Amino acid sequence: MPCDSAIIKDVYTLSPDLKVADALKFIHEKDVRAMPVIDKDGRLVGVFSLSVMLKNLLPAVAKMEDGLQKLGFVVGASTGIAKRLQKEQLQTVAETMEKDVTVAHPSTALWEIIRIMVKYGSPVPIIEEDTGIFVGIVSEQSATRDLEQRIAALTPKDNEE
Amino acid sequence: MLPEETVHHATEVIFGLNPMIVATSILVVAYGFIISEKINRAVISLLGAGALAFTGVLNHELMIQGIDFNTIFLLTGMMVIVAITKRTGIFQFVAILSAKLVKGNPRLLLIVLSLITAVFSALLDNVTTVLLVVPITLLLTEQLKLPAYPFLFALIFFSNIGGTATLIGDPPNILIGSAVGFGFMDFVYNVGPASLINMVVLLVIFDFMWGRKFVTTDKAREHLLNYDPYEALTDTPLLIKSFLTLSLVLFGFIVGHGYGLEPGTVALTGAAFLMLLDIYKMNAEDQSHKVQEGFKEVEWETIFFFMGLFILVYGVEHTGLLEMLAQKMLSWTGGDMATTGYLILWSSAILSAIVDNIPFVATMIPMIKSMGAEMGGEAAIEPLWWSLSLGACLGGNGSLIGASANVMVASFAERAGQRIPFLKFMALAFPLMLLTIAISTVYVWFVFFG
Numbered sequence: 199m200p201c202d203s204a205i206i207k208d209v210y211t212l213s214p215d216l217k218v219a220d221a222l223k224f225i226h227e228k229d230v231r232a233m234p235v236i237d238k239d240g241r242l243v244g245v246f247s248l249s250v251m252l253k254n255l256l257p258a259v260a261k262m263e264d265g266l267q268k269l270g271f272v273v274g275a276s277t278g279i280a281k282r283l284q285k286e287q288l289q290t291v292a293e294t295m296e297k298d299v300t301v302a303h304p305s306t307a308l309w310e311i312i313r314i315m316v317k318y319g320s321p322v323p324i325i326e327e328d329t330g331i332f333v334g335i336v337s338e339q340s341a342t343r344d345l346e347q348r349i350a351a352l353t354p355k356d357n358e359e
Numbered sequence: 360m361l362p363e364e365t366v367h368h369a370t371e372v373i374f375g376l377n378p379m380i381v382a383t384s385i386l387v388v389a390y391g392f393i394i395s396e397k398i399n400r401a402v403i404s405l406l407g408a409g410a411l412a413f414t415g416v417l418n419h420e421l422m423i424q425g426i427d428f429n430t431i432f433l434l435t436g437m438m439v440i441v442a443i444t445k446r447t448g449i450f451q452f453v454a455i456l457s458a459k460l461v462k463g464n465p466r467l468l469l470i471v472l473s474l475i476t477a478v479f480s481a482l483l484d485n486v487t488t489v490l491l492v493v494p495i496t497l498l499l500t501e502q503l504k505l506p507a508y509p510f511l512f513a514l515i516f517f518s519n520i521g522g523t524a525t526l527i528g529d530p531p532n533i534l535i536g537s538a539v540g541f542g543f544m545d546f547v548y549n550v551g552p553a554s555l556i557n558m559v560v561l562l563v564i565f566d567f568m569w570g571r572k573f574v575t576t577d578k579a580r581e582h583l584l585n586y587d588p589y590e591a592l593t594d595t596p597l598l599i600k601s602f603l604t605l606s607l608v609l610f611g612f613i614v615g616h617g618y619g620l621e622p623g624t625v626a627l628t629g630a631a632f633l634m635l636l637d638i639y640k641m642n643a644e645d646q647s648h649k650v651q652e653g654f655k656e657v658e659w660e661t662i663f664f665f666m667g668l669f670i671l672v673y674g675v676e677h678t679g680l681l682e683m684l685a686q687k688m689l690s691w692t693g694g695d696m697a698t699t700g701y702l703i704l705w706s707s708a709i710l711s712a713i714v715d716n717i718p719f720v721a722t723m724i725p726m727i728k729s730m731g732a733e734m735g736g737e738a739a740i741e742p743l744w745w746s747l748s749l750g751a752c753l754g755g756n757g758s759l760i761g762a763s764a765n766v767m768v769a770s771f772a773e774r775a776g777q778r779i780p781f782l783k784f785m786a787l788a789f790p791l792m793l794l795t796i797a798i799s800t801v802y803v804w805f806v807f808f809g
Contacts (some may be wrong), residue, residue: 247520257497257501258497258775258776259495259497259498259775260498261492261775262494262771262775264494264771265494265771265775266451266498267448267593268451268590268591268593269446270590270591271451271586271587271588271589271590272498272585273585273587274585276461276580279520309500343598
C-alpha cells in the first residue's frame with residue numbers, strides 16, 4: 199500500500215535564504231512545528247523546526263552522545279539562553295536547518311513511512327525519486343486520517359479476512 | 360647458543376623453520392601494523408597470536424601460559440566498577456564544586472581541574488577520567504569565556520602524570536606490577552614522588568604560560584557561582600555504593616598484596632560486589648539488564664588486544680629472542696645498573712611518545728626480567744622497573760597519539776568544535792615531556808642510583 203493518499207501537498211515551505219527571525223515569525227503565525235526548506239528549483243534542501251532550533255541553543259558538549267547527560271546544575275541561565283537565540287535569529291534558515299533528513303517517495307509503502315515516523319519523528323518529507331523535487335509531507339495526522347478513511351471503506355468481505 | 364626450549368620446539372615449527380625467526384617475523388609484522396594504525400590493534404594482535412599457533416611456535420597450553428590473567432582481570436574489573444560509578448555524575452559534581460570553591464577564578468580553575476584529573480586518573484583509569492572531565496571543562500571554559508586549549512592540554516598531561524603514580528593508574532604500570540608482583544603502595548612510594556614533583560613543576564609552567572594571563576568577566580563568574588553541583592549527581596544511593604566498593608577495592612589493593620591476593624582478583628571481586636549492590640532487590644529480568652549494561656561498558660577491544668599481545672610477546676620470549684636482546688643491551692651498558700636504568704627511561708619515553716606504549720612495555724618486561732640473573736637478582740633490578748614505569752607513562756605526553764587518553768581528549772574536543780592541532784600540541788608537549796623525563800632522571804639517580 200503506497201503512501202500517496204496520505205500525502206499533504208498543500209504545505210507551507212521556507213526559502214533557505216530567509217532569516218531565522220522571519221522563519222520563526224512565519225512558524226508562529228501558521229502554528230506549525232516544522233517546515234520543509236525548498237530551493238528555487240523546488241528541491242528539498244532541509245527541514246527547519248523548532249526542535250532543531252532549540253537543539254542548536256544547547257552547548258556542544260550537551261548534544262554529544264558521550265557528552266554531558268544533565269544540565270540541571272546550570273541555574274539561572276535563562277538570560278544566557280535567550281541571548282543565544284537572539285544570535286541564532288540573525289542567521290539564515292540554511293545555516294540552522296536540519297540537512298540530514300530522512301525522506302520518502304510517493305511510491306514508498308505506508309508501513310515504511312510509519313516506521314520512519316516512529317524512528318525519526320513526524321512529518322516525513324516526500325520527494326520525487328528521480329528529480330528530488332518536493333512533493334509534500336506525510337504527518338502522523340495525515341497517515342492516521344488516511345487509515346481511518348480506509349476503515350470506513352472496508353467491506354464485510356475485508357473484515358472476514 | 361639457543362636456549363633448550365627453543366631446540367625442543369624447533370622440531371614442531373612449520374617446515375622445520377627456526378622458531379625464533381618465525382616468532383620474531385610474526386611480532387615485527389604485527390607491531391608494524393599496530394604502529395601504522397592501518398588495521399585495528401586488537402584484530403592484529405589476535406591474528407598474530409593465531410599465526411604463532413598455526414606455525415607451531417606455541418601450542419595451546421603455552422598460549423594460555425603466556426596470557427597474564429592478573430592484568431586481564433584487573434582491567435576488566437576496574438572497567439566495570441568505573442562504568443557503574445560514572446553513572447552517578449560524581450565527576451561533574453567534583454568539577455563544579457571545585458570551580459565554585461575557587462569562585463570561578465580562571466587561574467585557580469586550571470590548577471584544580473588539573474589536580475582533579477590527576478587524582479581520578481591515579482585511582483581509576485585515565486581514559487574514563489578524561490572522558491568525564493573534558494565535557495564539564497568545556498562547559499566551564501565556555502561559561503567563563505576562556506580558551507579551552509590550555510585546559511585540554513593540562514588535562515592530558517595530568518591524566519598521564521596522575522596515572523603514573525599508582526599500580527592501576529596507567530596500563531604500563533598494570534603490566535609491570537602484575538609481571539613483577541609489585542603492590543599498590545610500591546608504586547606510590549617509588550614513582551609517586553616523581554609524579555608529584557613533575558605535577559608541581561608543570562603547574563608552575565602552565566600558570567606562567569596561560570593561567571596568569573586568563574581574563575574573564577565578573578558577570579561570567581557570577582553565572583558560574585549560581586551552578587548547583589548537587590544537581591549534577593544523578594544517583595546518590597549508587598554513589599554511596601560505588602564509593603564503598605572503591606574504598607574496599609583500594610583497601611584490598613593495599614592490604615591484599617601482603618596476603619598474596621593479586622590486584623586482578625581484588626578488582627574483579629570488587630566489580631561483582633558493586634554489581635550485587637546495584638541489582639539488589641531487582642527482579643531477574645532487570646538484574647540481567649543491569650549486569651549486561653555494566654559488562655557492555657568494558658572495552659573489549661583493549662582486553663582482546665592485551666590477550667593477543669601477551670601471546671605475541673610470549674612467542675618471542677619463549678624462543679629466546681628477548682633474552683638475546685637483553686644480553687645485547689647489557690653489553691652496551693656494560694652491565695651498569697644506572698646506565699641501563701637511564702637507557703630504559705629515555706628510550707621508553709621517546710618511543711612511548713611516538714608509538715603505543717603498551718606493546719613496548721609488554722616486550723620490555725621479559726627482557727628486563729632476564730637481566731636479573733646478571734645484575735644481582737630480582738631485588739637488585741627493581742630500579743629498572745621504576746625507570747620503565749616513569750619512561751613509558753610520562754612518555755605518553757609527548758604527542759597526541761602517545762596515550763589512549765590523549766587520543767580520547769583530541770577526538771572529543773574535535774567533535775565539540777575545539778580541535779587540538781597535532782603539530783601545535785606536539786611542539787609544546789614533546790619538550791615538556793622531555794622536561795618531565797629529565798626531572799625523573801634526576802629523581803631515579805637521587806633515589807636509586809646515586
